[in-house]
Amino acid sequence: MDAEPAVETKDLSKVYRVGGSPVVALNRVNLSIPRGSFTAVVGTSGSGKSTLLNMLGGLELPTHGQVHVAGHRLETMSETELVRFRRENVGFIFQSFNLIESQTALDNVAMPLSFRGWSRQRRRERARLVLHQLGLGHHLHHKPSQLSGGQQQRVGIARALAVQPSIVFADEPTGNLDSRTAEQTLNLFRAVVRRFNQTWVMVTHDQHLASFADTIVSISDGRISNITQVEHDDTLRKVAT
Numbered sequence: 001m002d003a004e005p006a007v008e009t010k011d012l013s014k015v016y017r018v019g020g021s022p023v024v025a026l027n028r029v030n031l032s033i034p035r036g037s038f039t040a041v042v043g044t045s046g047s048g049k050s051t052l053l054n055m056l057g058g059l060e061l062p063t064h065g066q067v068h069v070a071g072h073r074l075e076t077m078s079e080t081e082l083v084r085f086r087r088e089n090v091g092f093i094f095q096s097f098n099l100i101e102s103q104t105a106l107d108n109v110a111m112p113l114s115f116r117g118w119s120r121q122r123r124r125e126r127a128r129l130v131l132h133q134l135g136l137g138h139h140l141h142h143k144p145s146q147l148s149g150g151q152q153q154r155v156g157i158a159r160a161l162a163v164q165p166s167i168v169f170a171d172e173p174t175g176n177l178d179s180r181t182a183e184q185t186l187n188l189f190r191a192v193v194r195r196f197n198q199t200w201v202m203v204t205h206d207q208h209l210a211s212f213a214d215t216i217v218s219i220s221d222g223r224i225s226n227i228t229q230v231e232h233d234d235t236l237r238k239v240a241t
C-alpha cells in the first residue's frame with residue numbers, strides 16, 4: 001500500500017434541514033483509508049453510512065470539514081468540477097445493479113467510456129477485456145434479463161472498472177443477491193482490490209459480509225464508533241474463475 005491515503009476526511013460533517021430542523025447525518029468524522037485496501041462501512045439504518053459514501057464519492061458536498069479523495073479536495077469543488085472528478089476517478093456499484101435493460105452486457109460496460117471520447121471499437125475492446133476478467137466472456141451479448149443476479153452484479157462491477165477508477169464505492173452491493181452469491185461477489189471484490197491495487201469502500205448493514213473487507217469502520221449516529229482490521233489469507237484466491 002502507498003503512503004498517501006486514498007481517502008482522508010477531517011471533521012467531516014453533514015447537516016440536512018428537514019422542515020426547518022437540522023438533522024445531523026455526519027458529525028465530525030475523521031477517517032483515513034489507505035490506497036489498495038478494501039473497507040466496509042457498517043452501521044444500523046440511519047447511522048449515516050450512505051451519507052458518508054455520498055460525500056466520499058463527490059455526490060454531495062459536506063456542510064463542514066474536509067474530504068480528500070484520490071488527491072482531490074472535494075469540499076472546494078463546484079458541481080461541474082465534481083461531475084468531472086467522478087467521471088475520471090470514481091466507480092460506483094449499486095444494490096440495484098442499474099444496468100440498461102435494452103442493452104447487452106458489452107454495451108452496458110462500454111457506455112461510461114463514451115465520456116472519454118474513445119472510438120466505439122476501442123470502448124468495446126476495453127469492455128470485452130474487463131468482462132473476460134470477471135468471468136463473463138461467454139455472456140457478452142446477453143441482456144440483463146438473460147443473466148442471473150450474480151452475473152448482473154458482475155456486469156455492474158465490470159462497468160465500474162472499465163474506466164479504471166482509482167477508487168470504487170459500493171452501496172449495499174449484494175443487497176439483491178442470495179447469501180451464497182453475495183459471498184462469491186465479496187470474494188471477487190477482494191480479488192479485484194488485490195489484482196488492480198484499487199481502493200474499494202463498501203457500505204453494508206451486514207456484519208458477516210463486512211468481514212470480507214480488510215477494515216471495518218462502524219458508524220453510529222453519524223460518528224465513527226469503531227475501526228477493526230481483518231486478517232485474510234489471500235494466497236489461493238484468483239479473480240473470477
Ligand SMILES: Nc1ncnc2c1ncn2[C@@H]1O[C@H](COP(=O)(O)OP(=O)(O)OP(=O)(O)O)[C@@H](O)[C@H]1O
Pocket residue numbers: 016017018023024025043044045046047048049050051052205
Ligand atoms: N437528503 C436528506 N435529507 C434529509 N435528511 C437526510 C437526507 N439523507 C439522509 N438523511 C438523514 O440522515 C441520516 C443518515 O442517513 P443515511 O441515509 O446516511 O443512513 P444509512 O446509515 O445509510 O441508512 P440505511 O442503512 O437505512 O440506508 C438519517 O437520519 C436520514 O434520515
